[in-house]
Amino acid sequence: MASSLFMDLDGQPIPDREILGYGRSGVVILRDGLAVKTPLRHPWSSEDDVQVNLEVLQREQEVYRRLNSPGSGNGQIDGVVPCIGFSTKAIQLAYLENGDLRAYLEKNKPSLALQMSWFRQMARTLEEIHDKRVLVADIATRNYLLDSDLSVKLCDFTEASVLPLDTVMEAADDNGFSVQTDIGQLGAVMYEVVTGSKCEFDLFKDNAPEDGRATWPQRTFLPSTNGLWIGPIIEKSVVRRIPARISRRQNKVDRAAQIYSPIRLPQELQPLLEQWKTLPQEFRLRLPESRDDRQALPVTSPDEFVAKSFLFLCGIERAVIIEKIRCRLCYVAFYLMKDQLQREGFRQDAIVCLSGMIKRTDMVSAGEHEIQGKLRTWVDKGERLWLLSMDLEGPGVLFLLPEDIGENM
Template sequence: MSSPFLDLDGNPINGDEILGYGRAGLVVLRENIAVKMPLRYRSSQDSDVETNREVLQHEKEVYQRLGQCEGVVPCNGFSETTIQLSFMANGDLRAYLNRNRPSRSLQLSWFQDMALTLARIHDRRVIVADIASRNFLLSDDLSIKFCDFTESSILHPDTDMENFNDNGYSIQTDIGQLGAVIYEVVTGKRCDFDLFKDQSSTISEPTWPRRESLPNVKDIWLGPIIDKCWTEGFFKNAEDVAKALDAITSQSLYLDDISKIPPEKESQSQYSNTPSAYNISMRHMVALSVVVGIITLYTTWVSRRR
């Protein structure tokens, strides 16, 4: 099948090979490896292709800084004009959500992995800057991986990440964008944490979006955590987000059963995942009564035998 793309030598690229493409890069499947190359249309100008080469070169440098970072799509090598990545069989998260409705337990495991991986990325002094559902990939076992670092910033190894701002981008804007991904997965509705919303064309520096420009999360699962991601500075770093999600896990006994509760009932508790203390206590009392009854019957039987 033909496609509108060419490789850098001017050869047509078969449409069946194409895994995806973005603003500056094209990803094709070759020998079970995802090969990312500069985007080139049949109609592209040489200057456009050169710009895309520079963008890809920058992304190579990001992957080199990250190394073998757990939670990032493994990078298997480079050529002068390509990045070779491990093939992720289930594609990108956004496309997966269009076809499937994952269980809450799977969602929560994704969110924990996202937050922990983001903390690792920040530890390597990289700001992602473009965290979106289309930029997460799913492997054959549905584990989730960060990909696409074309917009990322590589900072000095001694940078104080919690206080550093790179022309409007910071670990806080990464956390805000992560909150938008969590919202999209939980609700099935897309949400852009738009750092350029309502700005005039003369302003180019990203700014924190107004809260009223973001969705209401009052009655949705994990709404409090999403809202805190959208409150600049509430989470000091991505590790704090992971800890908040860990707290949800420790409280959640029946995630998939809870997902069947109507929203109006679900919203009565903060996280809507934990059976009430009253119900748990009643179960313990019933169990204790049964045990005491059995002991009493056994004691009576023994006495009569004697």
């Protein structure tokens, strides 16, 4: 009898009959009615190889912990293979005896109703995973398992990323992987289910050898969906809409600019818009010390407008310089508070926690949604200011940054 190609971490061979599957870093074996994933080890593997595979498995455990946590959702996600438990060197999963979707498609042609059921499950599951602030990065038919009722459940999060709970997922970018690339891979799965042919959705096809970032493949390398009943759905949700946002291969700065620096009228100015739609000399100018519109400077002649505009700017410039520094310090303070909560393993969204602290004082009348929106914006600005100050010798640089550096560096 041929010797086994796989060994457990104690150096004992794993019988072939127990092996359910394997990948680049792990092997899944059937033990006591459970599918147990352990680090991949061949008879010829070095200790360094095994250690790397063990670290990959431990990162995958973090993904399952996030997916099973209450967090931003209701606990375990129905469309993910149930995780039963962990040990330091294994992940214990429910055993689904119908195998993976790719093997099923090789022998069966699913009905239209079954395809529709699968697609609804897949889309709902991916949405819930993203709500947990996780990017999957490896969505394929081989990673969907079939339950006893032929419902599909996603497994294998070896390539997945666990992001901070306050991440804006629409802007999240983990070395090129994003919500958009996850949806693109889901579209490739749909194509394979409908046609029975694999769709090569290669995120590294056009890369230079030294470029490890995932990039959206060119449309010319993707198969045609003409004539497929699912074609309009894939074209609308995957091929047309998403590449319009990322096909120019924007870098992180470009993408962040679209999210954080759109041209919009600040909320504080909206009540004054109608009042200021006239000529400049009719603007109501107030000195910085004034907080009452009744004390606005009256303008009776062009000369007075020029003189009082001069006085106004002299006063307001002093105030702007001081208030800008105060804003920078407060942005950084909110970021550091949020960061400390996360470092301490705080399970609840740190922004929600800070919002709750503010509401408990009864000092702020704004609703929690409005407070959390402002906090997320301020924390993002604070993070960038903090990282910039660390690159420039310390937080004291916040007093020295030029006035026109802008809020969205």
